[in-house]
Amino acid sequence: MLLPLLLLPWAWGALAASPPVPPGSLTLRLLKTNVFHNASSSNMEGMALLGDLETHFMDCSTCRIRFLQPWAQQGLTPRQWQDLETMFHGYLSKFIFLMNKVVKDEGEHYPFVTQFSLGCELHLNGTSRQFYDAAMNGEDFISFNVDLGTWVAQRGDKLALSIRDLLNQDKSTSATTQFLLRTTCVSELQSFVQYGKESLARQERPVAVVFARAPPPAGTPAPLLLVCRVTGFYPRPIRVAWLQDGEEVGPGWRLNSSGILPNADLTYQLRSSLAVGPGDGHSYACRVEHSSLGGQSLLIPWGATGTSDQENPEPEGAAPA
Numbered sequence: 001m002l003l004p005l006l007l008l009p010w011a012w013g014a015l016a017a018s019p020p021v022p023p024g025s026l027t028l029r030l031l032k033t034n035v036f037h038n039a040s041s042s043n044m045e046g047m048a049l050l051g052d053l054e055t056h057f058m059d060c061s062t063c064r065i066r067f068l069q070p071w072a073q074q075g076l077t078p079r080q081w082q083d084l085e086t087m088f089h090g091y092l093s094k095f096i097f098l099m100n101k102v103v104k105d106e107g108e109h110y111p112f113v114t115q116f117s118l119g120c121e122l123h124l125n126g127t128s129r130q131f132y133d134a135a136m137n138g139e140d141f142i143s144f145n146v147d148l149g150t151w152v153a154q155r156g157d158k159l160a161l162s163i164r165d166l167l168n169q170d171k172s173t174s175a176t177t178q179f180l181l182r183t184t185c186v187s188e189l190q191s192f193v194q195y196g197k198e199s200l201a202r203q204e205r206p207v208a209v210v211f212a213r214a215p216p217p218a219g220t221p222a223p224l225l226l227v228c229r230v231t232g233f234y235p236r237p238i239r240v241a242w243l244q245d246g247e248e249v250g251p252g253w254r255l256n257s258s259g260i261l262p263n264a265d266l267t268y269q270l271r272s273s274l275a276v277g278p279g280d281g282h283s284y285a286c287r288v289e290h291s292s293l294g295g296q297s298l299l300i301p302w303g304a305t306g307t308s309d310q311e312n313p314e315p316e317g318a319a320p321a
């Protein structure tokens with residue numbers, strides 16, 4: 001019953017031959033969410049992603065595929081895309097029927113949400129990894145073991161076990177799923193990377209600013225928290241370090257980081273903070289290294305002209321060091 005969903009990557013297989021893959025690991029992923037309100041009402045949304053780029057979207061009030069990148073329609077004719085939409089529609093009806101039946105048999109309650117994530121990941125060394133995981137109400141539910149070609153329950157309750165058994169009865173679909181994930185997904189990923197190579201190669205320069213958070217009242221020994229706010233960069237990998245008198249501050253309690261967080265415009269942001277003794281006589285600077293900077297780094301000194309010691313100042317660009 002899950003076969004039609006997996007035919008989406010297969011359909012992409014009608015595309016051009018697979019050329020070399022650019023550096024770094026790449027992923028092709030399909031995400032599908034179903035909300036079951038009650039036995040007679042449910043919604044479905046699906047999305048395809050190449051790395052962190054959303055490429056296709058489907059809302060099954062109509063089951064029409066929306067292309068989220070200018071190149072996302074390449075490779076199939078309008079007629080072939082339409083056939084896919086029809087196939088999804090048919091698959092969806094079967095999936096909803098089956099879930100409603102199992103939920104009724106097992107005495108589960110509405111509303112509930114199912115989420116599927118499937119796809120493949122290609123590594124720099126040429127190896128690949130495949131995944132096909134399902135969640136129920138936000139918790140791991142069942143997964144497909146690609147090596148064995150069987151479904152494994154991630155929970156011990158009757159609902160998970162009975163869906164697992166139901167899926168495992170269909171050996172031919174399992175074998176096809178295994179083939180599609182291992183072979184087709186990887187070759188589609190390679191083709192897709194060619195269509196989307198300009199989007200994947202997009203470079204957005206980080207803008208960084210350094211400020212002190214909540215300066216302590218004069219005369220208190222409390223440490224000062226310097227914050228380096230870096231935003232607007234793409235792609236995601238970045239390196240942000242603090243320098244004390246020109247030397248990089250090593251890992252330890254003085255450092256803290258928000259981790260890399262997404263912005264709404266498919267750029268990323270990060271905050272890194274450093275605790276310093278007020279008036280300790282050292283000089284401090286934040287150093288940012290990113291692929292968009294062409295081998296240079298941004299160096300933003302603390303307390304220099306142009307930076308501010310208030311909380312939440314307006315962001316200011318910094319010149320490459």
Ligand SMILES: *[C@@H]1O[C@H](CO)[C@@H](O)[C@H](O)[C@H]1NC(C)=O
Binds near residue numbers: 040
């Ligand atoms: C099922 O849920 C939908 C959406 O929440 C609602 O509009 C409808 O009235 C419900 N139907 C029944 C039979 O409960």
Ligand SMILES: *[C@@H]1O[C@H](CO)[C@@H](O)[C@H](O)[C@H]1NC(C)=O
Binds near residue numbers: 123124125126127
């Ligand atoms: C290939 O790279 C992946 C990801 O970096 C790694 O997990 C895997 O062990 C590597 N395999 C080989 C054979 O080097």
Ligand SMILES: *[C@@H]1O[C@H](CO)[C@@H](O)[C@H](O)[C@H]1NC(C)=O
Binds near residue numbers: 256257258
């Ligand atoms: C690190 O920062 C996070 C928020 O960015 C905060 O919740 C946490 O308390 C901080 N940890 C330390 C040790 O300051």
